[in-house]
Amino acid sequence: MKDIQNQQLKSYNTFMVSALCDRFVQVEEDGEIPRLWEEGIFGRPYLVLGGGSNILFTQDFHGTIIQMCTRGIVVIEEDTNSALVEVAAGVDWADFVDFCIRNHYYGVENLIGIPGRVGSSPVQNIGAYGVEVKDVIDSVIGFRISSQKPFALRNEECAFGYRSSIFKTEWKNDVLITRVRFRLSKIPHFTLTYQALSKELENRKLELTLENIAALVKSIRDAKLPDITKIGCAGSFFKNPVVDISVRDRLVEQVPQLVSYPAGEGKVKLAAGQLIDLAGMKGVREGDAGVYPLQALVIVNYGNASGTEICNFYQKIQKEVFNRFGIFIEPEVNIE
């Protein structure tokens, strides 16, 4: 276990904002976890961190940040139809997706290119191109922090929803996820419900293979998202708002091109990026904080924006969208 005092967090968050934390602990093996309680780490403010790609530090963190750096991908069982794979929390999501593609396990190819670590993937039920990680999660394993007790939750017990789970709601800040088990198909099947994907597949006349779908998703993403090695961001900053159909119908009278998707009985999901664009904020920059010109859902740090500047900027976007449409868009990113 690495244990560092006064750690600078700039290289531990993809927004690349500066912030210090009092103590930074990197857990490299599950066997080290009991020490976190023995050393009283959970008696003071703490935060469990993965790759820092869904977090905005708005101030120094006066407590301990625990980063999960455990490794290991193990196939627990396998038959002709599927494989059950257990992955340590600290494994990079990208490495896990590569592993699945190499082994011809189907199910996560549409989720290629999402930064972060496997342990964080259930927290907000990561999703992209018509697939959510809940579609392939078998169970989530870890510890409750308050009771120190281990838990293993089956998929249906995780309360997965759109960018949400029990780990982001009822159990928020009270879990240390150590491993995630995935049930992956060995029988070829693809999710091509997302229009941009199916259209591009047709345009490029590509054969339907795991490698081709993964490469296509990657190229579509790369064309519209910033390269996080150069420009700081945390992906989509806001969730797409879910509203009553009557609200959508009222808005369509003013904005006929308004996009919406079914979201359960009597509800529709609006595209937050479109609302931001229509509110005149796409491409707007204030200092080093800005809305990415190619994707209005993404707030970027062009260089030296502080967490507070980005925070003020996102609140301004919320206000503009609210004033224009009467809709409050909520951050998807965790604000600390």
Ligand SMILES: Cc1cc2nc3c(=O)[nH]c(=O)nc-3n(C[C@H](O)[C@H](O)[C@H](O)COP(=O)(O)OP(=O)(O)OC[C@H]3O[C@@H](n4cnc5c(N)ncnc54)[C@H](O)[C@@H]3O)c2cc1C
């Ligand atoms: C360029 C870019 C593109 C993105 N695209 C997508 C996308 O398409 N779809 C999508 O859903 N997301 C996307 N994201 C957001 C982000 O990558 C995901 O939410 C990812 O799962 C976060 O992983 P992380 O390890 O970086 O989590 P972190 O940011 O480190 O943590 C996120 C949250 O999970 C908690 N957490 C982390 N690890 C653990 C653990 N082991 N136990 C308990 N709690 C934990 C943290 O406390 C925090 O609340 C994108 C981000 C970027 C920068």
